[in-house]
Amino acid sequence: MxxxxxxxxxxxxxxVDEFSSLEPEFWKHKKLEEMSxxxxxxxxxxxxxxxxxxLEIKGKIKFTNTYCRxxxxxxxxxxxxxxRFKVVPDCRDIxxxxxxxxxxxxxxxxxxxxxxxxxxxxxxxxLITKRAASVNxxxxxxxxxxxxxxxxxxxxEDYIVDWQDL
Ligand code: SF4
Ligand code: SF4
Numbered sequence: 001m002x003x004x005x006x007x008x009x010x011x012x013x014x015x016v017d018e019f020s021s022l023e024p025e026f027w028k029h030k031k032l033e034e035m036s037x038x039x040x041x042x043x044x045x046x047x048x049x050x051x052x053x054x055l056e057i058k059g060k061i062k063f064t065n066t067y068c069r070x071x072x073x074x075x076x077x078x079x080x081x082x083x084r085f086k087v088v089p090d091c092r093d094i095x096x097x098x099x100x101x102x103x104x105x106x107x108x109x110x111x112x113x114x115x116x117x118x119x120x121x122x123x124x125x126x127l128i129t130k131r132a133a134s135v136n137x138x139x140x141x142x143x144x145x146x147x148x149x150x151x152x153x154x155x156x157e158d159y160i161v162d163w164q165d166l
Contacts, residue, residue, distance in 0.1 A: 010075045012046050012132035019127055027127070032096055032116055043115070045125050045135050048076035048142040049107040049166065050094065055156055061105045063166045064159035066148045076141050109140045109165045140165050 019042050026039050051071040055062045070079045084091045099112045106113040124138035136143040
């Protein structure tokens with residue numbers, strides 16, 4: 001797949017523009033379990049941090065700065081979103097169970113985790129700003145970080161990171 005195809009197909013702003021058909025501020029009065037599929041999908045801020053490889057060490061999740069080979073660092077979106085579970089057997093679906101799993105493996109900024117733990121959406125969330133780029137501007141996405149493609153990794157333990165927003 002060329003970069004050109006990728007950019008036109010995986011345009012984060014195109015995804016955010018589609019939010020206009022959703023009920024305004026639906027997340028303020030609906031529980032996660034009451035949301036429609038479109039509302040659920042819209043909660044994802046596109047940070048990309050759940051696509052980092054992780055290790056479980058002594059009962060805690062350690063994130064690494066290595067990313068799934070199908071993650072697109074330019075758009076912070078998955079290159080194979082519709083087929084991800086077939087192609088990558090350990091790609092996790094973002095479900096209520098996944099969000100509530102212990103030890104926690106969702107990053108602290110993840111909208112699903114925030115809402116499920118009684119917080120509001122942050123003011124940089126695309127549902128509020130109507131702009132996909134606001135996530136990058138707030139410094140909470142993977143954009144611009146030092147990342148390593150998992151195909152180049154021999155020992156994941158060498159890549160553990162302790163970023164504040166994980
Ligand atoms: S961590 Fe949460 S908000 Fe970020 S990309 Fe994953 S599901 Fe979306
Ligand atoms: S396959 Fe799964 S882990 Fe890999 S980039 Fe896509 S959503 Fe992320």
